[in-house]
Amino acid sequence: SADLGLFEPMLELLQLSHTSVRRGQDSEKPDLDGVSFAVPAGHLMAIVGPVGCGNGELLSMLSGQSQADRGALLWRGLDVAKRQIPANDIGYVPADDNCVHDLLSVKENIVSAMFLRVAGVSKQDALHKANHLLSGLGMENIGREKAGTLSLAMRRRLKLAVALVSDPALILCEGLTDGLDARSEREIIALLKFVAQDHPSRAVIHATRSLSNLPAYDSVVILHEGRVCFHGPARAVTHYFTV
16 A cells, blocks of 8 residues: 555545534434545545445535535645536446446447537547447446346446546545455456556545455545544554454
8 A cells, every 4th residue: 555645645635524404303413524534646545334424425525516514625735615626527436326328238328428428529539438448347248238237247337437438537436346246346446446547647436335355445444423433554454443
C-alpha cells in the first residue's frame, strides 16, 4: 500500500457531517459524523461497514446527489461547494441494476450509455470505446449477448463498463461484489484495481459489506454509526482490532 502522505490527494474529506430527518424519531442521529480521509490518484479504497453505517450517504455526497451539513469536500484542492466536480468526472456504479437494459446487448448497453453521457461522440468512436471496455473488463466474447441473460458476475462487469464510458476520474461503486462467489469477487476487485491504475489520475472507491478480500485494496475505511473508526492499509485491520 502506498503511503498516503507522499501524494497530493485527488479527493479530500474534512470533517464531513450530515443528519437526515427521519419520521417517528424524537432525536436526530447523524448519518455521518466528522468523516475525514484523503484519496490519492491511482488508489483503490474500500469503505466497509454494516447496514446503517453511513456509506450510502457518503457515496451520495461524493456523487453530488446530496450535500453535507458541515465540513468540506475537496476535489483536486477545490471545495466542491463552490465548484462542483464535473459530471463526466464521476462514474457511479449503483447497487441496483437500473443502468442496465436487459433487452439490449452488452455492447449496445455501452454504446447507448456513451451517446447519453458524452457530447458529440460519433458512432465509430462509440463502437471503438465499447470494444476497448469489453476487452479491458474481460467481456470481449459476450458483446452480442443480451444483458438479461448474463450471470450476476458478468452483469456487475457490465455496470462497471457503463460507468466508464466518459473516462471518469472518480469511480464510486456500491456493493459491486456483494453476493458473488469467492472467485468472481476476487476477479471484480482485480478489475477495480486495474481501472484505478489505467488512468493517469483516477481513484476508485468501493462501498462494500464484504470483508473477505480487504488485502487487495490500497486502503480501507471502516465506518460505524457514521464515524470513521479505522482508516489505513488493509494489512493493519486485523492488528488494529486484535482479531
